[in-house]
Amino acid sequence: MTDYFADIPSISFEGPDSDNPLAFRVYDAERQVLGKPMREQLRMAVCLWHNFAWGGHDIFGDPAFERPWLTGRWDADSNRLRLDAAFDFITRLGAPYFCFHDLDVMETPESLRDHERKLADAEAIIAGKMEDTGLGLLWGTANLFGHRRFMAGAATNPDPDIFAYAAAQVKFALETTHRLGGENYVLWGGREGYDSLLNTDMRRELDQFGRFLALVAEHKHRIGFKGLLLIEPKPQEPTKHQYDYDVSTVAGFLRRYGLEQEYAVNIEVNHATLAGHSFEHEVASAYANDVFGSIDINRGDPQNGWDTDQYPNNAADLATAMTIIMEQGGFTSGGFNFDTKLRRQSIDAEDMFHAHIGGMDTLARALLIAEKVIEDRQLAAFREQRYAGWSEDKGRAILSGDLSLADLAEEALAANHDPRPVSGRQEYLENLVNRQVG
Structure with a gap:
């Protein structure tokens, strides 16, 4: 059992006059806002990948974080430490949900069969921790972009064997999410696109992508998973162009392949701005196309044209999108997932808490602004x-x-x-x- 966060107390609400950096000043979980407690309106989740599987490296630098579970290889001991730390952190923070990729929570697999076995081992650990802590799973997903086999995509790969490998990986992850009581399952097509049209048959790749998504939907019904299937739009990076460019592109794609009743979208703020849109535009587009599902709540840096995954810190920027969401009745199975990561120089355990506390207070403040706008009725x-x-x-x-x-x-x-x-x-x-x- 890791004691990495042992010196940090459970985070509580102390109100706007508090000067305690390890306390909420705005987020009061049980405060009633527009007919529900804040925790139910916001449904906030901590992601396991950036917080517990990323070492603080970037394309120019080695890992910057020293964590007891970051040993360079995910064996049984380091994976147990990682999951211990993750659930300890989320419990102390007081967020109600978490999200994961399959490779975030398991030992490094040696083969596809080994992948299935090791994910099942991790599932048993996670199930026990969920029972002990009461935490819920907002969504799970499979990492179909990290391994070199996916350099030309997963569903859109020119090799049918890689398509089949990806299908097996999604099957395992979807079934794991289902057994853990996950409320959604996300498909992020991180490399479902192209780098050059010289070697790309776009029509063929789109048809492959449509068939892959249909297979996932069919399996969802076969196993009785009741959660939403979500697609996460992104315009580019790592590919030059990704087929799930933005919300409207995804909505049109779903209609083309007869999947509009099967999928909704998981909107990421930073992806919206990379596509040349505002966050509120993507939220409004999702509602206009009947595909709104969930949110990855992060931000980019206006001086960087790439996906920086920073914590939200400006409630005014989020107020319009929050108002649209709340005017439409709020989330059903979705929520606000902090798909965010610390800056490389933020190397201490406390920094992870400061980041999430600030993000949660920012969302709470945006919610209170939305409440005032809605109750004022002048805009509507x-x-x-x-x-x-x-x-x-x-x-x-x-x-x-x-x-x-x-x-x-x-x-x-x-x-x-x-x-x-x-x-x-x-x-x-x-x-x-x-x-x-x-």
Whole structure:
């Protein structure tokens, strides 16, 4: 049993006047917000990969973190230490959920058969820890991007044997997630794309990807998994172009392959900005396309054009997206997963707590801003008024198909229409939201 976090007490809510850096100033788990406790509205999760499987290395530097479980190879002893530390940390922090990739929680496998056996061993350990701590599994997934066999993709690989290997890995991970009571299962196509069109048959790869996702959905129903299947959009990095570029791309892909009833999206903030969108745009797109599922809550650095996975620290930036989510009724099986990592210079055990405390307080503050905006009703009332004409006889007739193009032209000519533009009042609405930020 590791005692790596032994000197750090359980994190509690102490309120806005607290100067204790190891306490929540805003996140009060049981505080009622829009009809539910904060913990149920936010459904926050800690990821195991960045926190417990990443050593603080980057493309220019060696691992920077010294943790007792980071031994350079995942054997039985180091893996046990890793899982001990992970559940100790999450329990002290007070987050209700965790998320994992298969390779985050198991010994290094020597073969596919060995992979299945070692994942089953890890599952037994995790099940015991979940029972002891009461922690829930927000989602599980399989790492289909790290090993060199996946350098040309998994589902989109030109080699059917690699497609089959990936299918087996997902089968194991999905079944593990199911047995552990996971509420969702995520597929991140980290290398499902291309680096050069000179060696790529795009139509073939898209068809392969569609078939792979159909196989996963079929197996979900076969084993009785009731959670959501989620796809995580990302435009590029590590590939030049990834097929799940953004929410709208994923929604169109799902409709093309008849999978729109089987999958939703897991939106990552940093991926949204890499695609040239705002986070709130991707959230609104998911609702508009009926594919909203869950959130990876991180941020990028505006001076870096890559995926920096930093902790959220600006509630005002998140307020609009949070308002959209809460106006739509909040999460069902999804939640806010901290797919985030420390900076390489943040090497102490305490730094992991400071990062998550700050992120959780930021989300709580954004939730409180959203509550004020929603209860104020001015924003919603403005939108309702702006589109009011579409709820009247003419608007309904247009949308129902009762009026043809010729009918509309004839009506406009007969009435000699000269409609005047109406202000969208963007600045006024921005002020409505900003008044709730203080």
